[in-house]
Every structure is written in structure tokens, then in C-alpha cells.
Amino acid sequence: MSIFEAILLTVITASTPLVIAALGELVAERSGVLNLGVEGMMIMAAVAAFAGAQTSGSPYVGIICGIVAGALFSLLFAFLTLTLVANQVATGLALTLLGLGASGMLGEPYVSVPGIRLEEIVIPVLSDIPVIGHVLFRQDLIFYLSIALVIGVSWFLFRSRAGLKLRAIGDSHMSAHALGIGVIRTRYFAVMFGGACAGLAGAQLSLVYTPQWAENMSAGRGWITLALVVFASWRPWRVFAGGYLFGAVTILQLHAQAFGLGIPAQFLSMLPYAATIVVLIIISHNRRTTLINTPASLGKAFVPER
Amino acid sequence: MRIELEKRPDVSKLFAFVSPLLALALTLALGAVMFAMLGKNPVEALDAFFVEPLLEVWSLHELAIKAAPLILIAVGLAVSYRSNNWNIGAEGQFTIGAITGSYLPIVFYDWHSPLVLPLMLLLGALGGALFAAIPALLKAHFNTNEILTSLMLVYIAQLFLDWLVRGAWRDPQGFNFPVSRDFAPEAVLPAIWEESGRAHWAFIFAIIAAIGVWFMLRYTLKGFEIVVLGQSERAGRFAGFSSKKMIWFSFLFSGALAGLAGISEVSGSIGHLQPAISPGYGFTAIIVAFLGRLNPLGIIASGLVLALTYLGGEAAQLSLGVSDKVTRVFQGLLLFFVLSCDTLIYYKVRIVWSRLRSGAA
Numbered sequence: 001m002s003i004f005e006a007i008l009l010t011v012i013t014a015s016t017p018l019v020i021a022a023l024g025e026l027v028a029e030r031s032g033v034l035n036l037g038v039e040g041m042m043i044m045a046a047v048a049a050f051a052g053a054q055t056s057g058s059p060y061v062g063i064i065c066g067i068v069a070g071a072l073f074s075l076l077f078a079f080l081t082l083t084l085v086a087n088q089v090a091t092g093l094a095l096t097l098l099g100l101g102a103s104g105m106l107g108e109p110y111v112s113v114p115g116i117r118l119e120e121i122v123i124p125v126l127s128d129i130p131v132i133g134h135v136l137f138r139q140d141l142i143f144y145l146s147i148a149l150v151i152g153v154s155w156f157l158f159r160s161r162a163g164l165k166l167r168a169i170g171d172s173h174m175s176a177h178a179l180g181i182g183v184i185r186t187r188y189f190a191v192m193f194g195g196a197c198a199g200l201a202g203a204q205l206s207l208v209y210t211p212q213w214a215e216n217m218s219a220g221r222g223w224i225t226l227a228l229v230v231f232a233s234w235r236p237w238r239v240f241a242g243g244y245l246f247g248a249v250t251i252l253q254l255h256a257q258a259f260g261l262g263i264p265a266q267f268l269s270m271l272p273y274a275a276t277i278v279v280l281i282i283i284s285h286n287r288r289t290t291l292i293n294t295p296a297s298l299g300k301a302f303v304p305e306r
Numbered sequence: 307m308r309i310e311l312e313k314r315p316d317v318s319k320l321f322a323f324v325s326p327l328l329a330l331a332l333t334l335a336l337g338a339v340m341f342a343m344l345g346k347n348p349v350e351a352l353d354a355f356f357v358e359p360l361l362e363v364w365s366l367h368e369l370a371i372k373a374a375p376l377i378l379i380a381v382g383l384a385v386s387y388r389s390n391n392w393n394i395g396a397e398g399q400f401t402i403g404a405i406t407g408s409y410l411p412i413v414f415y416d417w418h419s420p421l422v423l424p425l426m427l428l429l430g431a432l433g434g435a436l437f438a439a440i441p442a443l444l445k446a447h448f449n450t451n452e453i454l455t456s457l458m459l460v461y462i463a464q465l466f467l468d469w470l471v472r473g474a475w476r477d478p479q480g481f482n483f484p485v486s487r488d489f490a491p492e493a494v495l496p497a498i499w500e501e502s503g504r505a506h507w508a509f510i511f512a513i514i515a516a517i518g519v520w521f522m523l524r525y526t527l528k529g530f531e532i533v534v535l536g537q538s539e540r541a542g543r544f545a546g547f548s549s550k551k552m553i554w555f556s557f558l559f560s561g562a563l564a565g566l567a568g569i570s571e572v573s574g575s576i577g578h579l580q581p582a583i584s585p586g587y588g589f590t591a592i593i594v595a596f597l598g599r600l601n602p603l604g605i606i607a608s609g610l611v612l613a614l615t616y617l618g619g620e621a622a623q624l625s626l627g628v629s630d631k632v633t634r635v636f637q638g639l640l641l642f643f644v645l646s647c648d649t650l651i652y653y654k655v656r657i658v659w660s661r662l663r664s665g666a667a
Contacts, residue, residue: 036453076642083309085653086645089392089453093592094641101634108629220461227454266469273458277444280455285448303311303653 008135015247016146017201022228022239024197031190032170034299036092039222040099045070045202047107050213059118063203070199071192078191085301104215115211142204154236170295173302227276233293249275311653321650329643354625355618367503372616374508375567377609379591382560384600389536391556395456396564397588398463399434403565404572406433411493434565435558442557446550486579495574508570520602593641
């Protein structure tokens, strides 16, 4: 395997959780719900996936545990913001704070326990193609799922009737309600889909990215995910491209550290966060395009008239 | 079963007061369940967590030490949140304030003067404000989401501190540990009442800040401007208030208080710089602000409550053998309950059983 292939492989591993979690958040935001709790859902799922894999001995059980944990945790958010109309920003923060704390507590027995890595699935024939074959067709299940999700979410939002309804709710919940679309019910599903995706992303962290459990191992990825959705102006394929851009920055800074450029490691570690800020500036500075793309009722509470 | 909300014609004054208390009670109840699940006697555990730390004088001093940064930061955040500016990066502003404030005692350690301490505090506040100016600038001029930028800057600030204490500012006599030189005595924030414990002046700063901001919000034009712009940008514009200026004001103000908290903590409690200077004060202060209902006087009370969760966590680790991570769980739960109980202030909550609903329809 050439160095080029090795770098490509690590970029894919770093980008996959970003793409998955961002797709989930994209669906939630398209329905008008801003869930800032991605970091919390991801880390809860990471610990759940690790624990599930350890107890059962199978990383696939771990994946399921991660997805379920993410979805259940997001349900808490959904109940507060949709049923009790609590402030979405504050509730999302609460979800992250609670997730970081609870995962630290639940994960304590697993610190420095050797993890179980999700194995690669080698796709016959295709995997024999030079370079591309090795990089794209000898991957773990979660990578294949991430590709399926990009296609699936894109199809769902723009080609299906349910997706049209979901986007309508995100753009004007009052009109959607008047048309008889179940605003709150749809938003519950959207938020839980987001939670399940954040869960899958979290499972990837503790089963593939670094097959172990460490406190705060999500390291701000949930937040980068939120920036990615803005960067992608709420389009699935742009989330995919953006996820790989951010993944590449993360990995290249690690390679630069190993290479020893004379730049202190801490400054290189700042790069993904700095890049997020720079990208946000570039995307947001044109007020008009942002306004056109943002779901109009994003973050606004909906209380049906009775 | 289904929950229905009906908007109250007026904000319920009763629930505005009761809801934080209700949230506290619910957190304690769920905490008891959690302890029971961990195999501890819930009554003993809650007693060790929340009551015992209050029974000793030295421990009350520790409470004041932990409450001080929480109150200082939360008071600033309250101004920011009330004006609808979401500064989430107080942890980073705290860190940068600690760094800029430490410039004098670390780089000019030979300069002994009574001026050192006041200058340090000033530099700390200035550093925090300047760091908060970044998301303010980005929001005001590039329309960038301040939640995300201020948060990303937290990671950057922490990495910067890490680099400083391992590199340029590492103590040459520190046996290669990543710590800075210890502050000279004149650079240390004095204790309030030395005979009985360690509590230092940061607590007094916190109380002054809370009362000052309470006065500002209630009696000054600036306070009125904050509240109006926070509730409706449009209404604020008609009144001739500039939301752009408010972005700057709220970020610089909350950043300065977070920076002051940072340098106070380093100078008063730790005595040098090290890679970790905060157990998440900047994030916990968000909970403090909400539990105090964004009211500075309420924040004094809620700051003390959250400080108690830190102390209780330490105590629980020693006496119960429970992980100190319990602290963060309690803090997270509390914020959840605060937010859910706030619903009662604005809405009447009715539980509708589906049988009834089909009967009505």
C-alpha cells in the first residue's frame, strides 16, 4: 500500500462520522429543528457502542447500541423542545452537557480497555481495482452506510412526498399545519433520525476511528458537524463534500505533526477548528444567499392553535 | 395520552419563582434514583453530596471559591443571552483571560509593585474581552453564527494554553512539568478572611458584578436596550437601538467578566498556569445563568447551587467512591429540568387522555 493510499484511508475514516452526523442534523434542521446536542448524542453513542461491543463481543451489536442510544437521547431533546416548547438552543446545549457528563460516568469502567475494531468488508472483484479498489471497497460497514445515507437522504428530501412535507414544515410550520400535515409528529421523527445518525457516527468513533473509549473522545466533532450543515447550505451532497474537506484537514494536520514541520503540535491541532471558523465566514458573509437557503422556521417553536 | 399547552395571557409570576426550585427538587429526586441504581443508599448519598459540604467553615470557603467564577461568568452571559447573543465560548474567554492576566507575573516576575495585581486583573478582563471580540466581529460584519464560532475558539484557546505552559512559559525549575513559574506573593489575589479559609477576592468581584448588572438591567437605559433588542430586534430598531452595537457590547462585556474570572482563578486559587485551569466553569456558567432565570441576583443563588455540585462531587468521590463525573450528570440534569419547568411559566400544561380527546371530537 502506498503512502497516498494510506492517507486516503485515514481521510475516509476521519470524514465518515462527520458526514453521517451532519446528514442527520440536516434532516432535523430541514424540518425546522435546530439541535445543538449533536456532540452529546455522539459521545453517548460512542460509549454505548463500545459497551455493547464489549459485552456481546460483536461490533455489530455495538453499532446497534450506538444508534439506539443516539435516537433515545435525541428523544429527550424532542420532548423538551417539541412537546414542552423549551428553547431549542438552550436545550441542545443541555443535551451536550448531560451527554459529556453521563458518558464520562458510564464509560469509566471501559477506560484503557482494548476495544474491538469493526472489520472490513471486502467487496469481490471491485476491490481488485488498483488504488480505488483498496480504498473504497475494503471498508467497514459504517462507511458503506454513510454512502447509502447520502444517496438516501438526498432522494428522500427532494424526490419523495414525505420529504416534500418535511421541507414544507421547515419552511413554514404554520402553513404546513394549516394543510393538515402533522408538524410535531414529523419533527419528532426528524429529530430522532438525527439522533440515530449521530449515534451511528459515535459508534464509528469508538469502533473504527480509535477502537477504544476515552472521555470526551468526540473532541468537538459534533460542533464541527453543525458548522458543516451551514457550510453545505442544507444540501446532502454538499455535506458529503464538506465532510471530506474537514476530514482531510484533520488528517493532514496529523500527518504534518508526524512530519515535524517545526510548527508546534498544538497549532496544527487548532487547524480543524480554525478551518471551521474560516469556512463559516466565507459561507455566511453573503446574507442573502444564507437567508434563501436556511429553513425559514429553523429554531422557532411551534404551538398549534386549539 | 398527549400533552397540550395553552398560552397563558400573562407570564405566571408564581411559576417564574417556583420553577427553578421545582427543577432543583426534580434533579434531586432523579439523583436519588441514580444513586440507588449505583447501589448506594440514596439518602446517605444525597446527604454526602449536598449537605455535608455545607457543614464546615473551610468547606463554605471552598464553596465561595467555586461559586465566584461561575457567578462572574454567568452574569456576563445573562447580559449576552438577554440581548439574544449566544456567547457559548466563555470557557475560552476564561482561558485567554487567565493567560493575558498571567503575563506580568510570569514574564516580568522580577517586577515587584503593588500595581501588579490590579494590572493583572485589568489585563485578564481585557484579554477575555478581546477574545470575545472575535465572534462579535464575525457576527456583526459577516453574519456568522456566533454559537459555533465562539465554541470553536474554546478549543483554540485551550490548545494555546497547552502550548504556552509546555513551551515558552514553562517553568525552567519545574522539573519539566507543564506548569508555569509560581506567582510571586504580590501577584496572588488575597484571601477575604484568612483565619478561617481560602476564599479570595474573586467572590467579592462576583457579588459586585451581579449587583452592578442587576442595577444596569433594571434602572438604566442600557439595560432597557438589552431587554428590548433581545425580545424583538425590530422593536429595538424602531426605538433607535442598534443591534450591531449590542452584539459588540454583549460580547465584550461577557468576555471581560469571563476573562476576569480566569485571571482571578489562576491568581487566587491555583497560583500558576497549567494545562487544565478550569473544571468546565465556562460551560457550567451557562446552566447557572439559566437556573438564575438570567437575573443577576438569581444567578448569585444558582451559582452557589452549582458550586455545591462541584464540591459534592469531590466529597462523593471520597466518601462514597462514586465517580466525580456524577457532578456533570447532576449539572446536565439540572439544566434539563430548568428548561422543562420554564414551560409552566408561559403555558398552562394539560395532560389529555386519548379517550377524552375522541369523546370531544
